[in-house]
Amino acid sequence: MTGRFGFEVLHKDSRTNARLGMLHTAHGDVPTPVFMPVGTAGAVKAMPNDWLEALEARIILGNTYHLYLRPGHERIKRLGGLHRFMDWQGAILTDSGGYQVFSHRELRSISEDGVQFRSHLDGSKNFFNPEKVIEIQCALGSDIAMVLDDCTAYPAAYADAEASMEMSARWARKCRDQWRKQDDESRALFGIVQGSVYPDLRKRSAESLVELDFPGMAIGGLSVGEPKDLMYEIVECTVPLLRWDRPRYLMGVGTPQDLVRAVAMGVDMFDCVLPTRNARNGCLFTSEGRILIKNAIYAEDQGPLDPNCSCLTCRRYSRAYLRHLFLTGEHLSAVYNTLHNISFYLDMMRKIRESIQLDFFGNWLEPMEKGEIESR
Amino acid sequence: MTGRFGFEVLHKDSRTNARLGMLHTAHGDVPTPVFMPVGTAGAVKAMPNDWLEALEARIILGNTYHLYLRPGHERIKRLGGLHRFMDWQGAILTDSGGYQVFSHRELRSISEDGVQFRSHLDGSKNFFNPEKVIEIQCALGSDIAMVLDDCTAYPAAYADAEASMEMSARWARKCRDQWRKQDDESRALFGIVQGSVYPDLRKRSAESLVELDFPGMAIGGLSVGEPKDLMYEIVECTVPLLRWDRPRYLMGVGTPQDLVRAVAMGVDMFDCVLPTRNARNGCLFTSEGRILIKNAIYAEDQGPLDPNCSCLTCRRYSRAYLRHLFLTGEHLSAVYNTLHNISFYLDMMRKIRESIQLDFFGNWLEPMEKGEIESR
Numbered sequence: 001m002t003g004r005f006g007f008e009v010l011h012k013d014s015r016t017n018a019r020l021g022m023l024h025t026a027h028g029d030v031p032t033p034v035f036m037p038v039g040t041a042g043a044v045k046a047m048p049n050d051w052l053e054a055l056e057a058r059i060i061l062g063n064t065y066h067l068y069l070r071p072g073h074e075r076i077k078r079l080g081g082l083h084r085f086m087d088w089q090g091a092i093l094t095d096s097g098g099y100q101v102f103s104h105r106e107l108r109s110i111s112e113d114g115v116q117f118r119s120h121l122d123g124s125k126n127f128f129n130p131e132k133v134i135e136i137q138c139a140l141g142s143d144i145a146m147v148l149d150d151c152t153a154y155p156a157a158y159a160d161a162e163a164s165m166e167m168s169a170r171w172a173r174k175c176r177d178q179w180r181k182q183d184d185e186s187r188a189l190f191g192i193v194q195g196s197v198y199p200d201l202r203k204r205s206a207e208s209l210v211e212l213d214f215p216g217m218a219i220g221g222l223s224v225g226e227p228k229d230l231m232y233e234i235v236e237c238t239v240p241l242l243r244w245d246r247p248r249y250l251m252g253v254g255t256p257q258d259l260v261r262a263v264a265m266g267v268d269m270f271d272c273v274l275p276t277r278n279a280r281n282g283c284l285f286t287s288e289g290r291i292l293i294k295n296a297i298y299a300e301d302q303g304p305l306d307p308n309c310s311c312l313t314c315r316r317y318s319r320a321y322l323r324h325l326f327l328t329g330e331h332l333s334a335v336y337n338t339l340h341n342i343s344f345y346l347d348m349m350r351k352i353r354e355s356i357q358l359d360f361f362g363n364w365l366e367p368m369e370k371g372e373i374e375s376r
Numbered sequence: 377m378t379g380r381f382g383f384e385v386l387h388k389d390s391r392t393n394a395r396l397g398m399l400h401t402a403h404g405d406v407p408t409p410v411f412m413p414v415g416t417a418g419a420v421k422a423m424p425n426d427w428l429e430a431l432e433a434r435i436i437l438g439n440t441y442h443l444y445l446r447p448g449h450e451r452i453k454r455l456g457g458l459h460r461f462m463d464w465q466g467a468i469l470t471d472s473g474g475y476q477v478f479s480h481r482e483l484r485s486i487s488e489d490g491v492q493f494r495s496h497l498d499g500s501k502n503f504f505n506p507e508k509v510i511e512i513q514c515a516l517g518s519d520i521a522m523v524l525d526d527c528t529a530y531p532a533a534y535a536d537a538e539a540s541m542e543m544s545a546r547w548a549r550k551c552r553d554q555w556r557k558q559d560d561e562s563r564a565l566f567g568i569v570q571g572s573v574y575p576d577l578r579k580r581s582a583e584s585l586v587e588l589d590f591p592g593m594a595i596g597g598l599s600v601g602e603p604k605d606l607m608y609e610i611v612e613c614t615v616p617l618l619r620w621d622r623p624r625y626l627m628g629v630g631t632p633q634d635l636v637r638a639v640a641m642g643v644d645m646f647d648c649v650l651p652t653r654n655a656r657n658g659c660l661f662t663s664e665g666r667i668l669i670k671n672a673i674y675a676e677d678q679g680p681l682d683p684n685c686s687c688l689t690c691r692r693y694s695r696a697y698l699r700h701l702f703l704t705g706e707h708l709s710a711v712y713n714t715l716h717n718i719s720f721y722l723d724m725m726r727k728i729r730e731s732i733q734l735d736f737f738g739n740w741l742e743p744m745e746k747g748e749i750e751s752r
Contacts, residue, residue, distance in 0.1 A: 042700060042704075070700070075676060078676060079676060079678060302455060316463045320461070321455075328417045330417065330419050335422075
């Protein structure tokens with residue numbers, strides 16, 4: 001563990017709010033805007049580390065909830081921390097587990113003290129509070145930890161969204177206080193803005209978190225069922241409330257189109273299960289649009305998934321072969337598809353960074369307005 | 377397609393019947409004794425081609441039955457053959473489908489004309505006869521094709537085994553005649569000795585096939601439920617009946633111990649689903665014996681699967697992590713485990729070849745007699 005956690009804005013795009021930046025972590029520097037592949041249970045599903053490294057992935061996400069339940073954070077700590085456990089040399093961001101608990105609605109009850117929930121694995125009773133999720137993330141050795149938040153469902157009445165946001169803010173303070181006890185400046189704890197789809201609640205949430213001086217801030221509680229336009233509106237009104245000189249992370253979002261639009265608004269960091277989950281379901285992102293590989297149209301298609309992609313999958317295998325692997329239920333279907341989708345996302349982010357650097361990022365927005373972003 | 381199919385014996389071990397050889401195929405030379413990983417449906421399950429190549433695998437097996445049913449041999453032919461379809465540059469041996477049809481006993485009926493069977497996928501009616509399995513294997517573009525045989529069940533009454541063996545011999549002749557029509561000396565068709573556990577039937581089967589002048593011969597109908605010792609006896613009495621100057625292939629066998637013993641008897645080629653299937657079930661072969669990775673004893677074991685293995689799995693991941701991947705049902709569990717088991721088998725075969733070359737192969741037999749072969 002060397003060096004202090006930090007972030008620099010290196011360049012701002014001339015026509016949008018997009019910025020090129022660099023995260024400094026104890027496990028290497030991470031150019032932003034960045035997409036973080038999701039490694040739920042200590043592994044990016046179906047994606048060998050060697051291949052992630054070959055794609056120059058610098059940061060991945062781990063899920064506190066899953067790792068806490070299995071194999072357990074104390075076990076991971078005894079095994080030398082999450083980096084060593086999964087042999088990942090790059091940076092790791094862990095969520096707080098709040099969102100997963102939120103997703104298993106029938107299994108949990110929330111109060112000011114924290115969240116009581118039942119394991120989706122064995123039904124055992126468990127309890128998360130601000131102190132606990134910090135303890136877990138410290139045991140995992142996350143480079144970037146997240147505060148415990150109450151992810152408000154959509155739709156939510158204003159009063160409910162307000163109460164939920166305020167509790168999240170109180171939890172954030174407790175998390176920060178607990179985090180400071182470890183006195184380790186190589187790692188960072190990020191706050192999470194809540195407030196559902198109400199701009200004034202988002203504003204109050206952001207202000208209270210800015211006051212707590214988090215080294216990075218996330219926008220949470222989106223992509224939970226609200227219309228796309230509303231999501232964009234909320235991101236657009238929230239981003240300017242976050243400090244310019246600190247990283248901004250839009251949680252759980254999204255499609256290639258979402259990423260471009262949010263980058264234009266000034267977001268630096270993203271995570272989403274979309275590329276990995278879709279890959280396993282045979283839905284592939286390509287420069288010519290999405291492909292459902294099971295479709296009969298590909299049965300004798302000898303071309304690569306994406307003629308503009310240089311990933312190993314596209315270099316070696318035809319659509320016909322990938323369709324065959326999918327239909328026969330081969331593990332390799334998930335593996336090759338995941339490699340391609342992650343490659344597609346990371347490659348897109350690389351091109352986005354390049355275009356910000358060279359001041360033509362605005363060009364990405366035009367085809368998007370016409371619904372053609374996937375052809376970029 | 378260049379060059380003629382061929383085989384050379386390069387060296388005979390001084391103390392056993394083991395031989396070092398070289399298969400020449402249109403897709404490269406293959407040092408023997410060789411273990412051929414099984415690629416049932418056009419892919420070695422959970423094993424990326426890149427990794428197979430890194431392990432210097434030179435030949436794999438494809439299953440005619442599976443490929444015929446899905447995606448279909450005609451489709452594969454239109455897509456440029458099996459090598460191109462799965463992007464495998466090395467050699468491919470295909471079985472005839474006889475064994476798979478045999479395995480689905482309730483779905484088939486056999487007569488002199490051939491085998492009527494129902495697809496295990498959709499119940500559709502299909503028919504294999506000698507001409508058909510040759511047609512299929514030619515469409516696939518196999519470097520080594522196999523004759524259609526009737527795999528006798530165990531136990532089988534002498535009269536039944538005899539009738540079955542005789543029918544297999546007649547089918548073998550039909551296959552050979554059909555094969556010769558294609559006039560392609562870069563590929564080879566192997567005969568298959570049957571005769572259950574009756575040495576005199578094996579002898580008659582071998583003699584009739586030797587007379588048909590196959591460029592290679594397999595021993596089939598073993599590892600179908602008979603005791604190990606009986607299997608070894610049959611191999612031992614059958615091998616000397618096969619031509620010295622042609623490759624000998626023991627089908628569907630087996631454990632590391634089986635391979636060593638059969639090599640000592642003069643067998644050159646092997647295939648078996650054991651390393652790949654066991655890998656997916658969390659059973660790993662190591663130089664210190666078999667490991668069931670799910671066992672609690674490995675929960676915090678930071679050591680590699682096999683301290684004497686240099687495969688990527690052993691270089692990067694601990695037993696604790698591999699156990700975790702297995703318990704969480706990650707695709708990567710199958711992938712990393714398969715890589716290790718295939719690596720173990722191919723590495724063992726490489727060491728076996730080396731020891732034959734240097735005339736100390738006999739040393740492999742001693743620990744095996746003591747039941748310690750897995751510690752080699």
